[in-house]
Amino acid sequence: MSDLVFIAFPSEEKAEEIRKRVLSMQKEYLIELGDAVVAVKNQDGQIKLNQLVNMAAAGAASGALWGTLIGFIFLMPLVGTALGAASGAIAGKFTDAGINDQFMRDAARELQPGTAGLFLLVRKMTVDKVLADLRGVGGTVMRTSFDETKESALREALAQCAKQAEPLASAPA
Incomplete structure (x- = not known):
């Protein structure tokens, strides 16, 4: 069973950085x-929404390949390529893999303007090692389907950033 996590960050760059991590x-x-x-x-x-995979582009590429092959059979490869790419792009546009896009848009309404959030659909994880790597990155847990123990451990790991940054912020200039 998969778990869903939604973490808010102050900027798109920070959310992208954590996604890469x-x-x-x-x-x-x-x-x-x-x-x-x-x-x-x-x-x-x-x-x-910044998806990992652009389904329309992937559908267009796949459709163009199949359209070209079928076009060669009928001695019209360019027409086959064009029709295949168009139909593949349309099919890809209406395909939704992973987290439901409408759910993400609804949940992201909780964000403040100018901020970003990271949605993760977690199938499996080594909890202690992942939390150790996320320790101190910042962010606020907005929603999660983790049990209370994992959720509080995640909140604590992310909150380490705020606790560590306070002495730096209050130091005299």
């Missing part, structure tokens, strides 16, 4: 993700 942990087999999406709320309140 989590994806590198996935390469080390510390975490297995189903999806990792950065949601950005601009100053006008509009939500933009």
Whole structure:
């Protein structure tokens, strides 16, 4: 069973940085993700989702390949490529893999304008090692489907940043 985590960050850059960190942990087999999406709320309140995979582009590429092959059979490869790419892009546009886009948009409405959030669909993880790597990165847990123990451990790991930054902020200039 997968768990969903939504963490708010002060900027899109910070959310992207943490997504890259989590994806590198996935390469080390510390975490297995189903999806990792950065949601950005601009100053006008509009939500933009930065998906890992652009499904429309992937569909267009696949459709172009198949369209070309079928076009060769009918001696019209350019027409086949164009029709395949168009139909693939349309199919990709309506395909939703991972976390439901509407759910992410609804949840991201809780963000302040000019901030961003990171949605993670976690299939499996080595909790102690992942939390140790996330310790001190900042961010606020907005929603999670973790049990209370994991959720409080995640909140504590992220909060370490605020506790460590306070002495620096209050030091005389």
